[in-house]
Amino acid sequence: MKNKGKDLHYILNILGEECTIDGQTVSPPIHQTSNFSFITVDAIRNAFKDEFSARLYTRGNNPTVALLRKKLAALADAEDALVLSSGAAAMAAAVMAHVKTGDHIVCVKKPYSWTERLLSTYLNRFGITNTFVDGTSVAAFEKATITQTKLYVLESPNTFTFELQDIRSIAHLAKQCGITTIIDNSYCTSIGQSCIELGIDIEIHSASKYYGGHSDLIAGVILSNKTTIEKIFNTEFLNYGAVISPNDAWLMIRSLRTLPIRLQQIADSTNAVIGYIKNHPKVKKLYYPFDDSHPQHSLAQEQMNWCGGLFSVELNTDNLQAIELFCDSLKRFKIAVSWGGHESLVMPACAFSARENFSHTYLPANLVRFYIGLDDAKFLIEDLQQAFEKIE
Numbered sequence: 001m002k003n004k005g006k007d008l009h010y011i012l013n014i015l016g017e018e019c020t021i022d023g024q025t026v027s028p029p030i031h032q033t034s035n036f037s038f039i040t041v042d043a044i045r046n047a048f049k050d051e052f053s054a055r056l057y058t059r060g061n062n063p064t065v066a067l068l069r070k071k072l073a074a075l076a077d078a079e080d081a082l083v084l085s086s087g088a089a090a091m092a093a094a095v096m097a098h099v100k101t102g103d104h105i106v107c108v109k110k111p112y113s114w115t116e117r118l119l120s121t122y123l124n125r126f127g128i129t130n131t132f133v134d135g136t137s138v139a140a141f142e143k144a145t146i147t148q149t150k151l152y153v154l155e156s157p158n159t160f161t162f163e164l165q166d167i168r169s170i171a172h173l174a175k176q177c178g179i180t181t182i183i184d185n186s187y188c189t190s191i192g193q194s195c196i197e198l199g200i201d202i203e204i205h206s207a208s209k210y211y212g213g214h215s216d217l218i219a220g221v222i223l224s225n226k227t228t229i230e231k232i233f234n235t236e237f238l239n240y241g242a243v244i245s246p247n248d249a250w251l252m253i254r255s256l257r258t259l260p261i262r263l264q265q266i267a268d269s270t271n272a273v274i275g276y277i278k279n280h281p282k283v284k285k286l287y288y289p290f291d292d293s294h295p296q297h298s299l300a301q302e303q304m305n306w307c308g309g310l311f312s313v314e315l316n317t318d319n320l321q322a323i324e325l326f327c328d329s330l331k332r333f334k335i336a337v338s339w340g341g342h343e344s345l346v347m348p349a350c351a352f353s354a355r356e357n358f359s360h361t362y363l364p365a366n367l368v369r370f371y372i373g374l375d376d377a378k379f380l381i382e383d384l385q386q387a388f389e390k391i392e
């Protein structure tokens with residue numbers, strides 16, 4: 001993993017924790033409180049004037065969440081961060097803070113399903129329109145841009161077929177047109193892809209994935225400059241109230257301490273599994289940005305510092321029974337949505353539609369997505385081997 005000389009251990013284990021060292025606790029406290037009291041009426045009056053800076057109520061600020069915000073911002077080279085109760089809430093808040101009736105959004109095709117739903121269905125109710133474009137082409141963004149375009153929404157790579165966008169070029173184009181850019185960076189994490197350095201205005205994460213890392217919490221992150229974060233805080237963040245609990249914030253602080261070693265382990269195991277699966281006679285096609293068969297392999301090498309965990313294959317069969325039998329036969333891969341935890345997962349595209357009509361509109365019917373957790377690759381390969389034998 002290329003971490004560009006950043007002191008990750010400092011950010012994840014020391015930054016912001018000075019106070020807890022004074023108190024001689026090595027682990028920070030969980031401030032499980034909903035509100036904060038004041039000595040005088042005038043003191044609480046001052047807090048009302050500027051809730052962004054004040055400690056008034058946990059829907060706004062909470063010290064445990066504040067420690068987490070500091071670490072997430074440092075990890076992304078952002079000035080500030082907000083932590084929300086889910087990745088979907090983070091995307092919705094960031095988008096809603098930047099549009100009004102009559103505005104237009106250009107979004108990459110095939111983004112995360114709830115991002116698509118937000119733009120294509122929900123926002124239409126408020127007269128906000130959108131165009132979904134082929135993200136592999138910068139020109140497609142330019143062509144779709146109209147006078148009313150306020151936002152570009154990116155996700156690079158996406159998490160089933162792993163198409164990339166040229167982040168630097170699209171951010172540059174947006175700046176020229178006065179358009180705000182939002183990217184979903186959940187696949188890479190801020191360690192794996194420095195979107196803000198590449199020129200993006202707002203970076204979003206589903207922290208339910210690698211940041212939580214243990215499949216035991218749901219959370220989302222918004223990263224940006226101070227002005228933008230304060231603007232979102234005072235509107236969507238306080239209004240929707242989709243905040244993380246202090247307890248879950250503490251769990252994420254603990255998980256982040258091992259993020260770099262988890263990412264390293266996951267990348268190593270992913271490489272080993274891909275080495276096995278890639279040339280298997282039952283596999284027709286591999287989808288993985290760091291494999292040289294990926295059509296945007298050189299762009300991936302250029303803008304991503306890390307790749308791992310998630311990849312997809314097309315099986316060499318269109319027989320639904322065989323696809324299901326293969327997945328059902330896997331013992332070390334659980335059949336489940338999500339990813340980023342300790343457990344390895346499998347998710348076939350055929351599960352997204354009825355058996356009678358299993359060719360999904362977006363995805364090839366024989367596509368199977370894998371997530372490699374913290375397992376030793378040797379046991380995963382053995383498991384794949386026995387499952388492939390079942391369909392031979």
Ligand SMILES: *Cc1c(COP(=O)(O)O)cnc(C)c1O
Binds near residue numbers: 089159208209219
């Ligand atoms: C999971 C996911 C989300 C949504 O995050 P939640 O925490 O589940 O709300 C958004 N984007 C991507 C790429 C995801 O994988």
